Amino acid sequence: DGGITQSPKYLFRKEGQNVTLSCEQNLNHDAMYWYRQDPGQGLRLIYYSQIVNDFQKGDIAEGYSVSREKKESFPLTVTSAQKNPTAFYLCASSIGEGGSETQYFGPGTRLLVL
Amino acid sequence: GDSVTQMEGPVTLSEEAFLTINCTYTATGYPSLFWYVQYPGEGLQLLLKATKADDKGSNKGFEATYRKETTSFHLEKGSVQVSDSAVYFCALTILHNQGGKLIFGQGTELSVKP
Numbered sequence: 001d002g003g004i005t006q007s008p009k010y011l012f013r014k015e016g017q018n019v020t021l022s023c024e025q026n027l028n029h030d031a032m033y034w035y036r037q038d039p040g041q042g043l044r045l046i047y048y049s050q051i052v053n054d055f056q057k058g059d060i061a062e063g064y065s066v067s068r069e070k071k072e073s074f075p076l077t078v079t080s081a082q083k084n085p086t087a088f089y090l091c092a093s094s095i096g097e098g099g100s101e102t103q104y105f106g107p108g109t110r111l112l113v114l
Numbered sequence: 115g116d117s118v119t120q121m122e123g124p125v126t127l128s129e130e131a132f133l134t135i136n137c138t139y140t141a142t143g144y145p146s147l148f149w150y151v152q153y154p155g156e157g158l159q160l161l162l163k164a165t166k167a168d169d170k171g172s173n174k175g176f177e178a179t180y181r182k183e184t185t186s187f188h189l190e191k192g193s194v195q196v197s198d199s200a201v202y203f204c205a206l207t208i209l210h211n212q213g214g215k216l217i218f219g220q221g222t223e224l225s226v227k228p
Contacts, residue, residue, distance in 0.1 A: 042205075100163075
């Protein structure tokens with residue numbers, strides 16, 4: 001079955017530590033996205049990538065970094081510069097660039113700070 | 115800027131009741147409109163979408179009509195079930211806007227009692 005996988009399901013971060021969230025898709029989609037969800041709020045865009053080896057900042061990119069070395073993979077690193085990292089992180093992908101294209105979401109990773 | 119406003123929750127209904135969740139939007143371009151559903155601890159699933167004015171999206175008994183004159187995309191279902199209990203997000207995308215990022219409302223929690 002095609003889909004998007006995210007790992008781990010739960011992740012714990014210590015002070016000053018960088019952590020990396022995995023996102024893999026086997027849908028052959030060109031575009032991939034990372035969103036952050038806080039309790040009682042909608043999702044906000046962190047980074048997006050429309051093609052391999054290219055990515056762009058979203059609305060809340062500070063304290064995060066990404067890479068897109070392979071079409072199927074779009075890992076997100078939460079750096080120590082992100083002062084409030086506790087949230088639910090969702091990865092999504094779509095066939096192409098925005099517009100009417102549907103974005104498909106992974107199951108999410110919940111990041112907690114120790 | 116572009117935005118989505120949903121009615122506040124939680125919404126509590128009895129099984130077989132009629133559901134309406136209001137959604138209005140502000141957009142500078144010509145958006146596509148979506149409803150996503152999120153079950154506890156999971157990612158988002160596309161429920162339905164509409165890509166142009168007067169389009170009606172429908173799925174699993176849910177419907178929403180793209181009303182350009184009232185900038186609305188209200189979600190309706192004639193008879194809810196306990197299994198419909200979830201958080202519902204209204205969202206829009208605009209072609210060429212940050213790779214087609216989704217702009218979300220804050221979500222409306224629905225609880226259906228037997």
